[in-house]
Structure formats: structure tokens, C-alpha cells
Amino acid sequence: MTFLKKTVLLPFAIATAAISAQAMADDPITHTIQLEAVVPTDDFHVLPSDPSWIGNTQVLSYNPNTKKLTSLVKQFSVKNKAGGIKAQLLAPAVITSGADQIQLDVNFNNTNVTIDPVEAVSKDEAASGKVVDLKIIPKKTVGKDYVPGKYTGNVQLSFEAQIPPPPATGD
Numbered sequence: 001m002t003f004l005k006k007t008v009l010l011p012f013a014i015a016t017a018a019i020s021a022q023a024m025a026d027d028p029i030t031h032t033i034q035l036e037a038v039v040p041t042d043d044f045h046v047l048p049s050d051p052s053w054i055g056n057t058q059v060l061s062y063n064p065n066t067k068k069l070t071s072l073v074k075q076f077s078v079k080n081k082a083g084g085i086k087a088q089l090l091a092p093a094v095i096t097s098g099a100d101q102i103q104l105d106v107n108f109n110n111t112n113v114t115i116d117p118v119e120a121v122s123k124d125e126a127a128s129g130k131v132v133d134l135k136i137i138p139k140k141t142v143g144k145d146y147v148p149g150k151y152t153g154n155v156q157l158s159f160e161a162q163i164p165p166p167p168a169t170g171d
Contacts, residue, residue: 097149
């Protein structure tokens with residue numbers, strides 16, 4: 001390119017770059033941040049100690065050497081000033097891959113939780129509040145390996161405050 005062409009074209013190139021930069025500076029960049037907050041009553045709550053994992057898929061990793069799946073262990077803060085806390089599964093705890101399934105044991109505060117309500121936190125434990133473990137443990141049939149596949153599912157837990165009945169009145 002000759003010196004004359006460089007001299008004549010250079011101002012146009014600079015002006016074009018300046019206009020492009022100006023156009024980019026005028027376009028706003030927006031973000032939407034979704035927020036949620038749960039403020040429990042001081043009388044009753046069952047909340048994950050670290051709520052960042054709730055709502056996100058939790059991976060039960062497979063160890064090819066031991067041929068076992070890892071368990072999930074998470075902590076919950078619990079409290080009930082009036083009595084104990086009952087826990088129950090809302091559906092059987094399983095993960096499935098097609099027709100194959102893996103049963104899961106669910107323990108809350110070292111209590112086996114099933115579809116039938118069970119006291120998982122006693123009145124004494126719940127009165128002042130404490131942190132307890134939730135454990136989801138894949139079961140394995142003795143002498144059998146897991147059938148290969150991509151297993152998915154969810155565990156649905158329900159917690160209920162046990163409230164003692166009012167004292168009987170003498171009629």
C-alpha cells in the first residue's frame with residue numbers, strides 16, 4: 001500500500017473503530033439474579049446446614065475397584081420446642097436406569113426413614129435444636145454387582161413437628 005493510500009484511509013479506519021467502540025459502550029449488559037430466603041420460626045425448623053446443594057443433582061460416585069457407590073451425607077439443623085420431629089419418605093427411595101433400580105437406605109439422625117412416619121428426633125434433642133446427619137446409602141444385593149446404566153431418581157422427605165396433645169380435662 002502506498003504512503004498516500006495509508007494517509008487517506010487511516011482516518012476512516014480510526015473513525016470506524018471509534019464508532020464501533022461507542023456503539024458497544026451504549027449497549028447495556030443486564031443480569032437477572034434469582035434470590036430465595038427462608039426464615040424459619042423459632043419454634044420449628046428442619047433446614048439443611050448448607051442449603052446450596054438442595055435442588056441440585058447429587059452424584060453417587062461409582063468406585064470400580066470396590067464396585068460400590070458412594071453415599072450422600074449432609075447435615076441439617078433441626079428444632080422443635082414443642083416435641084419431637086417425625087420424618088417419612090413420600091415415595092420409595094430408589095434410583096433407576098430403565099427397568100433396573102437401586103434401592104436406597106435413608107437415615108436421618110441415625111434413624112431409618114421409610115414411607116411410614118417415624119420419630120427421627122426426640123423431644124429432648126429437638127427442644128434446644130441440634131445439627132443431625134442425613135445419609136442416603138445405596139443398597140447392594142449380596143453377591144451381585146450393580147447393573148451398568150445411568151441411574152437417576154430423587155428422595156422425597158417430609159418432616160412434621162410432633163405436638164403433644166393438650167392435657168385431659170376432668171369432665
